[in-house]
Amino acid sequence: MEPNISVVAGLIADPTRAKILTALMGGKALTATELAIEADVTPQTASSHLSKLVDGALLQVRKQGRHRYFQLKGLAVAELLEQLLVMTTSAQSKVQTGPNDTRLQYARVCYDHLAGELGVTLYDALVAKGMLIDGGEQTQLTEKGKSYFRELGVDVARLQSKKRPVCKSCLDWSERRNHLAGSLGQWVLDYIFEKGWAQRDLDARSVSFSKAGLKAFKRVFLVEL
Amino acid sequence: MEPNISVVAGLIADPTRAKILTALMGGKALTATELAIEADVTPQTASSHLSKLVDGALLQVRKQGRHRYFQLKGLAVAELLEQLLVMTTSAQSKVQTGPNDTRLQYARVCYDHLAGELGVTLYDALVAKGMLIDGGEQTQLTEKGKSYFRELGVDVARLQSKKRPVCKSCLDWSERRNHLAGSLGQWVLDYIFEKGWAQRDLDARSVSFSKAGLKAFKRVFLVEL
């Protein structure tokens, strides 16, 4: 009889747990101590929070040796958090955006795809070149786009057969504009790492491009300089 | 520096406030006392909660005479709540679905469009008849669908010109399947009330169809008996 929605909200409501969850939005699994440091609490406190988050089905655990790796439990959780971020950043005044996290704003991982300024630029470029059709919250891959990605080695048919949408726009909390999500968005990010154009930063959310990698990325994905 | 996301979550985290918010998901504005009754607390308590929700930009108020009407502040809030509902209902075992809220499960309002069993049936029927193309989270109105709704009096071009997507699928928390949202979904619900086929129930979320109204609805919108 008790409203279950408040239970989940209550899990996110604690500042320490919120820090843990946002730290995990990079999609990378982190250990209990790493999360304790990230959230700036003692290991005991973090442990208590983590078990609550696991019980509440927001996180999942993989035990490996003497480490316990935590991850967000599924896309739904990541989307919920992203939506909360959108709400909070749109609510407050956009006066100051501290220069301390410019790196995060330029290129970061949103669970499994590229976000930030570069993610938005990519999205815009694909739309401008006629690869994607942007329709507010709907996004569609055109025939031109399909053959383009096919040439890059994407098995478009396989992606389409899955339940997860191929293209999906995801509202960016820093840019407040669309970037590419969905299985195609995931593919692009994987491709970037695979080609060695960039690597994850230590904070697990921002992405560092090498000079050559950035150039190659822009050349391949049509982002104009 | 404090994680703002936890502030919003904290607002939803309290059971009483959660009750208030879900009561407002019907899209209808309710007065402070109505919400106090709905949430089963005294007016003082409700008042305190309501001012917090307004401060936190989750609700908006319209003063009218000696009443104060509360509403969800924008679609984003409604979507956030619906996503929370999806999470919580999918998380818990689907063993028992109490027969006490069958009415809610059959037909209810999800902010501004039709949800529940009937909403899902409508969506499926439109897809089956080739009016809509279902693509996971993307939904598209076909040419056939456009001319069909045009005949019913919908100004399709006007809807398409707006920023809000025309068709959008919205995951149903009770059925866990798609139903029609977006501006077209809103139009359908308005049409139902306009034609007098149904009316909002007192609890502001469930929708009561008259016998004739249900028949007419099914005839017009192609739902097979």
Place this chain on the structure above:
DNA sequence: AACATGCTTCGATGGCCATCGAACTATTGG
């Protein structure tokens, strides 16, 4: 075997906050 590291459980402390009674303001209606 002995020590180190990662993580947990237990218990005590302290702070925050939901709740309601009482009293107050504001609007409407006769």
Place this chain on the structure above:
DNA sequence: CCAATAGTTCGATGGCCATCGAAGCATGTT
């Protein structure tokens, strides 16, 4: 102007829970 209704603020109470020290368990290292 008085009574009734809608809603508020204030203050006291009580409960819940985040936090951390201390101790414990488990795994890995030498």
